[in-house]
Amino acid sequence: MTDWGAMRVAVVGHVEWILFAVVAHxxxxxEIIHADEAFEEAGGGGAVSAVQLAKLAGEATLYTALGDDExxxxxxxxxxxxxxxxxxxxxxxxxxxxxxxLDSDAERTITVxxxxxxxxxxxxxxxxxxxDTDAVYFTAGDAAAARAARAARILVGTVRGLATLAExxxxxxxxxxxxxxxxxxxxxxxxxxxxxxxxxxxxxRGGSFETxxxxxxxxxxxxxxxPPRDAYGCGDSFAAGLTxxxxxxxxxxxxxxxxxxxxxxxLSGRGPYEGQLRDGA
Numbered sequence: 001m002t003d004w005g006a007m008r009v010a011v012v013g014h015v016e017w018i019l020f021a022v023v024a025h026x027x028x029x030x031e032i033i034h035a036d037e038a039f040e041e042a043g044g045g046g047a048v049s050a051v052q053l054a055k056l057a058g059e060a061t062l063y064t065a066l067g068d069d070e071x072x073x074x075x076x077x078x079x080x081x082x083x084x085x086x087x088x089x090x091x092x093x094x095x096x097x098x099x100x101x102l103d104s105d106a107e108r109t110i111t112v113x114x115x116x117x118x119x120x121x122x123x124x125x126x127x128x129x130x131x132d133t134d135a136v137y138f139t140a141g142d143a144a145a146a147r148a149a150r151a152a153r154i155l156v157g158t159v160r161g162l163a164t165l166a167e168x169x170x171x172x173x174x175x176x177x178x179x180x181x182x183x184x185x186x187x188x189x190x191x192x193x194x195x196x197x198x199x200x201x202x203x204x205r206g207g208s209f210e211t212x213x214x215x216x217x218x219x220x221x222x223x224x225x226x227p228p229r230d231a232y233g234c235g236d237s238f239a240a241g242l243t244x245x246x247x248x249x250x251x252x253x254x255x256x257x258x259x260x261x262x263x264x265x266x267l268s269g270r271g272p273y274e275g276q277l278r279d280g281a
Contacts, residue, residue, distance in 0.1 A: 007134040008134050010063065012118075012138045015117070017074065020038060025104065041272065053135075059083070066090060066117060094114055106229055110232075119141045133152040143164055154243065156239065159175060160183075160184060174252075176239045179200040179208065219260055228268065232271065235263065237263050241261065242255050265277040
Protein backbone atom coordinates (compact mmCIF):
# COMPACT_ATOMS: atom_id res chain seq x y z
CA MET A 1 0.00 0.00 0.00
CA THR A 2 1.21 3.51 -0.79
CA ASP A 3 1.94 5.66 2.27
CA TRP A 4 0.09 8.90 2.90
CA GLY A 5 1.58 11.72 0.88
CA ALA A 6 3.68 9.46 -1.36
CA MET A 7 1.41 9.52 -4.41
CA ARG A 8 1.11 11.59 -7.55
CA VAL A 9 -2.52 12.59 -8.01
CA ALA A 10 -4.39 14.76 -10.48
CA VAL A 11 -7.78 15.93 -11.68
CA VAL A 12 -8.87 16.49 -15.26
CA GLY A 13 -11.83 18.79 -14.93
CA HIS A 14 -13.65 22.07 -14.72
CA VAL A 15 -13.68 25.20 -12.61
CA GLU A 16 -16.47 27.64 -11.79
CA TRP A 17 -16.21 31.05 -10.13
CA ILE A 18 -18.83 31.00 -7.40
CA LEU A 19 -20.66 33.75 -5.52
CA PHE A 20 -21.99 32.34 -2.23
CA ALA A 21 -24.85 33.89 -0.27
CA VAL A 22 -25.60 32.71 3.28
CA VAL A 23 -29.39 32.89 3.79
CA ALA A 24 -32.00 31.63 6.24
CA HIS A 25 -33.76 29.79 3.43
CA UNK A 26 -33.83 29.59 -0.34
CA UNK A 27 -36.22 32.30 -1.57
CA UNK A 28 -39.60 31.31 -2.93
CA UNK A 29 -40.77 32.68 -6.27
CA UNK A 30 -41.04 36.45 -6.03
CA GLU A 31 -39.57 36.63 -2.52
CA ILE A 32 -36.80 39.05 -1.51
CA ILE A 33 -34.46 37.83 1.23
CA HIS A 34 -31.37 39.23 2.93
CA ALA A 35 -28.02 37.43 2.84
CA ASP A 36 -26.25 37.40 6.19
CA GLU A 37 -22.90 36.85 4.50
CA ALA A 38 -21.56 36.70 0.95
CA PHE A 39 -18.21 35.62 -0.44
CA GLU A 40 -16.61 34.50 -3.71
CA GLU A 41 -14.46 31.45 -4.37
CA ALA A 42 -13.07 29.24 -7.12
CA GLY A 43 -15.26 26.15 -7.14
CA GLY A 44 -16.65 23.47 -9.40
CA GLY A 45 -16.06 19.74 -9.26
CA GLY A 46 -12.58 19.85 -10.75
CA ALA A 47 -11.29 22.54 -8.42
CA VAL A 48 -12.79 21.17 -5.20
CA SER A 49 -11.67 17.59 -5.79
CA ALA A 50 -8.16 18.71 -6.77
CA VAL A 51 -7.72 20.76 -3.60
CA GLN A 52 -8.93 17.85 -1.46
CA LEU A 53 -6.49 15.53 -3.23
CA ALA A 54 -3.67 18.00 -2.59
CA LYS A 55 -4.51 18.03 1.11
CA LEU A 56 -4.34 14.23 1.22
CA ALA A 57 -1.28 13.73 -0.96
CA GLY A 58 0.66 16.90 -0.22
CA GLU A 59 0.29 18.15 -3.80
CA ALA A 60 -1.95 17.66 -6.83
CA THR A 61 -2.24 18.82 -10.43
CA LEU A 62 -5.38 20.18 -12.09
CA TYR A 63 -5.65 19.96 -15.88
CA THR A 64 -8.33 22.42 -16.90
CA ALA A 65 -9.61 25.10 -19.26
CA LEU A 66 -10.49 28.61 -18.10
CA GLY A 67 -12.09 31.60 -19.73
CA ASP A 68 -9.54 34.20 -20.80
CA ASP A 69 -11.22 36.96 -18.81
CA GLU A 70 -11.00 38.55 -15.37
CA UNK A 71 -12.82 35.73 -13.57
CA UNK A 72 -10.82 33.03 -15.32
CA UNK A 73 -7.53 34.61 -14.28
CA UNK A 74 -8.83 35.17 -10.75
CA UNK A 75 -9.71 31.49 -10.60
CA UNK A 76 -6.24 30.43 -11.72
CA UNK A 77 -4.60 32.70 -9.15
CA UNK A 78 -6.84 31.39 -6.37
CA UNK A 79 -6.22 27.74 -7.26
CA UNK A 80 -2.46 28.28 -7.18
CA UNK A 81 -2.91 30.07 -3.86
CA UNK A 82 -4.70 26.95 -2.59
CA UNK A 83 -1.60 24.91 -3.43
CA UNK A 84 -2.47 23.33 -6.76
CA UNK A 85 -0.24 22.90 -9.78
CA UNK A 86 -2.53 24.26 -12.48
CA UNK A 87 -2.11 23.14 -16.10
CA UNK A 88 -4.45 25.49 -17.93
CA UNK A 89 -5.48 26.28 -21.48
CA UNK A 90 -7.26 29.60 -22.02
CA UNK A 91 -10.55 29.76 -23.89
CA UNK A 92 -12.15 32.79 -25.60
CA UNK A 93 -15.49 31.96 -23.92
CA UNK A 94 -16.44 33.68 -20.65
CA UNK A 95 -15.40 31.87 -17.48
CA UNK A 96 -18.25 29.74 -16.16
CA UNK A 97 -19.82 31.23 -13.04
CA UNK A 98 -22.23 30.07 -10.41
CA UNK A 99 -24.48 31.39 -7.66
CA UNK A 100 -24.99 29.34 -4.50
CA UNK A 101 -27.51 29.81 -1.70
CA LEU A 102 -26.28 28.34 1.61
CA ASP A 103 -29.26 27.94 3.92
CA SER A 104 -29.67 27.40 7.65
CA ASP A 105 -29.86 23.62 7.15
CA ALA A 106 -26.35 23.72 5.61
CA GLU A 107 -27.80 22.79 2.22
CA ARG A 108 -26.54 24.38 -0.98
CA THR A 109 -28.68 25.33 -3.96
CA ILE A 110 -26.71 26.00 -7.11
CA THR A 111 -27.31 28.01 -10.28
CA VAL A 112 -24.59 27.81 -12.94
CA UNK A 113 -24.10 30.41 -15.65
CA UNK A 114 -22.35 29.60 -18.91
CA UNK A 115 -20.97 26.47 -20.54
CA UNK A 116 -18.75 24.03 -18.67
CA UNK A 117 -15.16 24.49 -19.82
CA UNK A 118 -13.09 21.32 -19.89
CA UNK A 119 -9.72 20.51 -21.42
CA UNK A 120 -9.45 18.75 -24.77
CA UNK A 121 -6.99 16.11 -25.76
CA UNK A 122 -5.58 18.31 -28.52
CA UNK A 123 -4.93 21.23 -26.13
CA UNK A 124 -1.24 22.04 -25.60
CA UNK A 125 -1.19 20.60 -22.09
CA UNK A 126 1.49 18.22 -20.73
CA UNK A 127 -0.72 15.15 -21.02
CA UNK A 128 2.35 12.90 -20.91
CA UNK A 129 2.62 13.62 -17.18
CA UNK A 130 -0.44 11.48 -16.54
CA UNK A 131 1.45 8.31 -17.42
CA ASP A 132 3.49 8.87 -14.23
CA THR A 133 0.43 9.66 -12.10
CA ASP A 134 -0.95 7.19 -9.58
CA ALA A 135 -4.58 8.32 -9.49
CA VAL A 136 -6.71 10.70 -11.56
CA TYR A 137 -10.27 11.92 -11.08
CA PHE A 138 -12.04 12.96 -14.31
CA THR A 139 -14.87 15.49 -14.08
CA ALA A 140 -14.88 17.26 -17.47
CA GLY A 141 -13.15 17.30 -20.84
CA ASP A 142 -13.54 15.64 -24.20
CA ALA A 143 -13.08 11.96 -25.09
CA ALA A 144 -9.43 12.49 -26.01
CA ALA A 145 -8.77 14.06 -22.61
CA ALA A 146 -10.43 11.07 -20.93
CA ARG A 147 -8.18 8.73 -22.92
CA ALA A 148 -5.17 10.74 -21.80
CA ALA A 149 -6.33 10.40 -18.19
CA ARG A 150 -6.53 6.63 -18.62
CA ALA A 151 -2.73 6.56 -18.77
CA ALA A 152 -2.76 6.90 -14.97
CA ARG A 153 -2.63 3.78 -12.83
CA ILE A 154 -6.08 4.49 -11.32
CA LEU A 155 -8.84 6.42 -13.10
CA VAL A 156 -12.04 7.47 -11.34
CA GLY A 157 -14.87 9.19 -13.21
CA THR A 158 -18.09 10.95 -12.32
CA VAL A 159 -21.42 10.08 -13.87
CA ARG A 160 -21.80 13.77 -14.69
CA GLY A 161 -19.29 13.08 -17.47
CA LEU A 162 -20.97 9.84 -18.54
CA ALA A 163 -21.50 10.79 -22.20
CA THR A 164 -17.84 11.70 -22.60
CA LEU A 165 -16.67 8.57 -20.81
CA ALA A 166 -18.90 6.44 -23.03
CA GLU A 167 -17.47 8.09 -26.15
CA UNK A 168 -13.92 7.61 -24.89
CA UNK A 169 -14.63 3.92 -24.15
CA UNK A 170 -12.00 3.76 -21.42
CA UNK A 171 -12.03 1.32 -18.57
CA UNK A 172 -12.72 2.98 -15.21
CA UNK A 173 -11.40 1.79 -11.89
CA UNK A 174 -14.39 3.49 -10.27
CA UNK A 175 -17.44 5.52 -11.25
CA UNK A 176 -19.13 7.85 -8.75
CA UNK A 177 -22.90 8.12 -9.22
CA UNK A 178 -26.00 8.84 -7.13
CA UNK A 179 -28.85 6.63 -5.99
CA UNK A 180 -31.15 9.60 -5.37
CA UNK A 181 -30.39 12.26 -8.00
CA UNK A 182 -32.09 11.33 -11.27
CA UNK A 183 -29.50 13.30 -13.23
CA UNK A 184 -26.57 11.41 -11.71
CA UNK A 185 -27.64 7.79 -11.93
CA UNK A 186 -25.77 4.96 -13.58
CA UNK A 187 -27.44 1.86 -14.98
CA UNK A 188 -25.66 -1.28 -16.16
CA UNK A 189 -24.95 -0.93 -19.86
CA UNK A 190 -24.55 2.85 -19.79
CA UNK A 191 -20.85 2.22 -20.42
CA UNK A 192 -19.59 -0.46 -22.79
CA UNK A 193 -16.83 -1.31 -20.34
CA UNK A 194 -18.23 -2.01 -16.90
CA UNK A 195 -16.36 0.00 -14.25
CA UNK A 196 -14.41 -2.09 -11.77
CA UNK A 197 -16.29 -0.30 -8.99
CA UNK A 198 -19.60 1.57 -9.14
CA UNK A 199 -20.40 3.81 -6.19
CA UNK A 200 -23.91 5.14 -5.54
CA UNK A 201 -24.04 7.91 -2.98
CA UNK A 202 -27.12 8.70 -0.90
CA UNK A 203 -26.08 11.77 1.11
CA UNK A 204 -26.76 11.46 4.82
CA ARG A 205 -27.85 7.84 4.28
CA GLY A 206 -24.38 6.76 3.15
CA GLY A 207 -24.51 4.73 -0.04
CA SER A 208 -23.84 1.45 -1.78
CA PHE A 209 -21.28 -0.05 -4.09
CA GLU A 210 -20.85 -2.96 -6.43
CA THR A 211 -17.80 -4.39 -8.15
CA UNK A 212 -17.45 -5.85 -11.62
CA UNK A 213 -16.87 -9.28 -10.08
CA UNK A 214 -20.23 -9.19 -8.31
CA UNK A 215 -19.44 -7.96 -4.80
CA UNK A 216 -21.96 -5.63 -3.17
CA UNK A 217 -21.83 -3.53 -0.04
CA UNK A 218 -22.97 -0.38 1.72
CA UNK A 219 -21.45 2.27 3.91
CA UNK A 220 -22.84 4.63 6.52
CA UNK A 221 -22.38 8.37 6.37
CA UNK A 222 -19.65 9.66 8.68
CA UNK A 223 -20.75 12.28 11.24
CA UNK A 224 -19.07 15.63 10.56
CA UNK A 225 -16.35 16.65 13.02
CA UNK A 226 -18.32 19.79 13.91
CA PRO A 227 -21.73 21.36 13.36
CA PRO A 228 -22.82 21.16 9.70
CA ARG A 229 -22.19 24.51 8.02
CA ASP A 230 -22.10 24.11 4.27
CA ALA A 231 -22.77 21.16 1.94
CA TYR A 232 -21.10 22.77 -1.08
CA GLY A 233 -18.19 20.58 -2.18
CA CYS A 234 -19.01 17.56 -0.03
CA GLY A 235 -19.62 15.26 -3.00
CA ASP A 236 -16.46 16.39 -4.78
CA SER A 237 -14.41 15.96 -1.61
CA PHE A 238 -15.92 12.47 -1.27
CA ALA A 239 -14.83 11.60 -4.82
CA ALA A 240 -11.33 12.89 -4.14
CA GLY A 241 -11.07 10.72 -1.05
CA LEU A 242 -12.20 7.69 -3.02
CA THR A 243 -9.65 8.43 -5.75
CA UNK A 244 -6.87 8.79 -3.22
CA UNK A 245 -7.87 5.66 -1.34
CA UNK A 246 -7.94 3.50 -4.46
CA UNK A 247 -4.64 4.97 -5.60
CA UNK A 248 -3.16 4.07 -2.22
CA UNK A 249 -4.14 0.44 -2.76
CA UNK A 250 -7.01 0.40 -0.30
CA UNK A 251 -9.94 -2.00 -0.67
CA UNK A 252 -13.22 -0.51 -1.89
CA UNK A 253 -14.55 -0.58 1.66
CA UNK A 254 -11.54 1.24 3.10
CA UNK A 255 -11.42 3.74 0.22
CA UNK A 256 -15.10 4.51 0.77
CA UNK A 257 -14.51 4.97 4.50
CA UNK A 258 -11.90 7.60 3.67
CA UNK A 259 -14.20 9.17 1.07
CA UNK A 260 -17.03 9.42 3.60
CA UNK A 261 -14.71 11.14 6.07
CA UNK A 262 -13.66 13.62 3.39
CA UNK A 263 -17.28 14.46 2.59
CA UNK A 264 -18.16 14.86 6.28
CA UNK A 265 -15.14 17.06 6.98
CA UNK A 266 -16.08 19.38 4.12
CA LEU A 267 -19.58 19.74 5.57
CA SER A 268 -18.17 21.23 8.77
CA GLY A 269 -16.46 24.20 7.06
CA ARG A 270 -17.65 27.36 5.36
CA GLY A 271 -17.08 27.15 1.61
CA PRO A 272 -15.56 24.10 -0.05
CA TYR A 273 -12.05 24.26 1.43
CA GLU A 274 -12.15 25.34 5.07
CA GLY A 275 -13.14 21.96 6.53
CA GLN A 276 -11.48 19.57 4.09
CA LEU A 277 -9.62 16.58 5.51
CA ARG A 278 -5.83 16.76 5.64
CA ASP A 279 -3.35 13.89 5.42
CA GLY A 280 -5.97 11.24 6.19
CA ALA A 281 -6.44 12.58 9.72
